[in-house]
Amino acid sequence: MLEELIETILPSIISILELMGIFVVCYSALHAFWEYLQTVFLHRSFDFKVELANGLATSLEFKMAAEILKTVLVRELTELWVLGAVIVLRALLSLLIHIELRAEQSHSGEPSAH
Numbered sequence: 001m002l003e004e005l006i007e008t009i010l011p012s013i014i015s016i017l018e019l020m021g022i023f024v025v026c027y028s029a030l031h032a033f034w035e036y037l038q039t040v041f042l043h044r045s046f047d048f049k050v051e052l053a054n055g056l057a058t059s060l061e062f063k064m065a066a067e068i069l070k071t072v073l074v075r076e077l078t079e080l081w082v083l084g085a086v087i088v089l090r091a092l093l094s095l096l097i098h099i100e101l102r103a104e105q106s107h108s109g110e111p112s113a114h
Helices: 002-042 050-072 079-106
Strands: none
Touching: 002 050, 050 079
């Protein structure tokens, strides 16, 4: 009974997490682009790269949460290998974004947030 409930509800939760990640990417990209335009045309000072990197890192966290929940639904070992590879790739991508973010913040003189 519990297994059936999980198999019924979990795909919806996974989809919601995926959509949240997509929303964060879209919002961050649009906001960073808006700030970029203001930087170029109005000569304002804004670090839009950090804004975009933060959004991408946050989005990856939502996407990884969805991938972790997908492990509950895995039925075969081959599915687990593919899912594990996706999780590892997203984790590496997240790590690279955090490294780039820290480098950008140290370059601009801002304190890094943990």
